[in-house]
Amino acid sequence: MSESGEGILPALQAKVLSEALPYMQRYDRQTVVVKYGGHAMGDPALGETFARDIVMLKQSGVRPIVVHGGGPQIQSLLKRLNIESQFAHGLRITDQETVNVVEMVLAGSINKQIVAMINRFGGKACGISGKDANLMTARKLQRTVRDPESQIEKLVDLGFVGEPETVNPHIVDVITESDLIPVVAPLGVARDGLTYNINADTFAGALAGAMKAKRLLLLTDVPGVLDAKGELVTSLTTGQARDMIADGTITGGMIPKIETCMAAVEAGVEGVVIINGKVPHAVLLELFTAHGAGTLIKAETGQPEKTERE
Numbered sequence: 262m263s264e265s266g267e268g269i270l271p272a273l274q275a276k277v278l279s280e281a282l283p284y285m286q287r288y289d290r291q292t293v294v295v296k297y298g299g300h301a302m303g304d305p306a307l308g309e310t311f312a313r314d315i316v317m318l319k320q321s322g323v324r325p326i327v328v329h330g331g332g333p334q335i336q337s338l339l340k341r342l343n344i345e346s347q348f349a350h351g352l353r354i355t356d357q358e359t360v361n362v363v364e365m366v367l368a369g370s371i372n373k374q375i376v377a378m379i380n381r382f383g384g385k386a387c388g389i390s391g392k393d394a395n396l397m398t399a400r401k402l403q404r405t406v407r408d409p410e411s412q413i414e415k416l417v418d419l420g421f422v423g424e425p426e427t428v429n430p431h432i433v434d435v436i437t438e439s440d441l442i443p444v445v446a447p448l449g450v451a452r453d454g455l456t457y458n459i460n461a462d463t464f465a466g467a468l469a470g471a472m473k474a475k476r477l478l479l480l481t482d483v484p485g486v487l488d489a490k491g492e493l494v495t496s497l498t499t500g501q502a503r504d505m506i507a508d509g510t511i512t513g514g515m516i517p518k519i520e521t522c523m524a525a526v527e528a529g530v531e532g533v534v535i536i537n538g539k540v541p542h543a544v545l546l547e548l549f550t551a552h553g554a555g556t557l558i559k560a561e562t563g564q565p566e567k568t569e570r571e
């Protein structure tokens with residue numbers, strides 16, 4: 262390699278590192294909630310880059326909070342146990358047997374895998390669920406669906422599917438104020454002590470809203486919200502998002518994700534982004550570089566054109 266060639270790589274590396282400075286300053290001591298979806302978790306190598314990113318955020322002075330999902334992993338254990346599972350509005354209909362499996366997979370298995378992975382890279386992760394210190398109390402979620410024939414709204418019984426009732430972030434505050442990183446499984450406890458299955462996006466959004474987080478990142482397995490032609494929508498107002506749900510462009514698991522984003526924006530979270538967790542270092546790219554990708558959800562009134570992201 263020529264002398265000038267030898268110098269290019271270190272110069273580029275130094276440039277990239279140096280350009281991270283304003284972003285690090287922007288997020289210094291700020292709360293960033295990262296929702297790590299079950300679909301984004303598939304590949305162990307990607308899991309490692311995710312864990313490294315979280316450790317790096319903490320090392321840089323950010324207060325990362327990881328909320329994880331595990332839908333596909335719950336599905337595969339249910340299948341092995343011959344338990345049928347159905348979805349309505351992107352939510353798993355959860356009977357007593359299913360909620361036990363959900364808790365086992367989320368709080369028992371996945372939570373501890375993520376904790377171990379973060380700790381392997383020098384972080385000090387602490388795994389909890391929404392049941393710890395009453396972090397998230399839940400009530401039974403009431404949902405209606407329109408009958409396609411009669412067009413009458415009918416109540417669907419989702420069983421032990423919960424919606425956040427109160428959020429008590431004390432335990433997360435205590436953890437983040439130290440050198441620990443909270444890793445949270447999306448379960449809630451009701452007033453009567455029963456356990457509820459809360460969609461991980463909904464959980465992350467409620468926590469981010471209650472903590473007035475600077476950013477909420479939802480990591481999934483697609484580049485962001487796609488339009489009817491399958492093209493990425495880079496930014497979306499809450500009204501446009503509602504229209505895309507109504508006309509069937511947004512379906513399945515993307516529905517609770519979008520509803521979460523809208524609620525989080527309305528609760529005052531500064532930046533809410535859906536990104537592709539299958540891109541290595543998606544979290545670092547989104548927060549510490551100008552190469553943020555995915556779909557940014559904006560308030561209906563329209564935030565200023567230049568958002569925190571640019």
Ligand SMILES: Nc1ncnc2c1ncn2[C@@H]1O[C@H](COP(=O)(O)OP(=O)(O)O)[C@@H](O)[C@H]1O
Binds near residue numbers: 333462511
């Ligand atoms: N308009 C849309 N744009 C992007 N993804 C969509 C859309 N409508 C439905 N989806 C589906 O939503 C899925 C993401 O939600 P989900 O499966 O719950 O992911 P995760 O496990 O990451 O939370 C995508 O893989 C895609 O199949």
Ligand SMILES: CC(=O)N[C@@H](CCC(=O)OP(=O)(O)O)C(=O)O
Binds near residue numbers: 298299329352423459
């Ligand atoms: C009520 C409900 O649907 N709960 C989800 C909880 C896990 C989750 O949300 O995981 P992902 O983020 O990977 O989709 C479920 O049982 O699958």
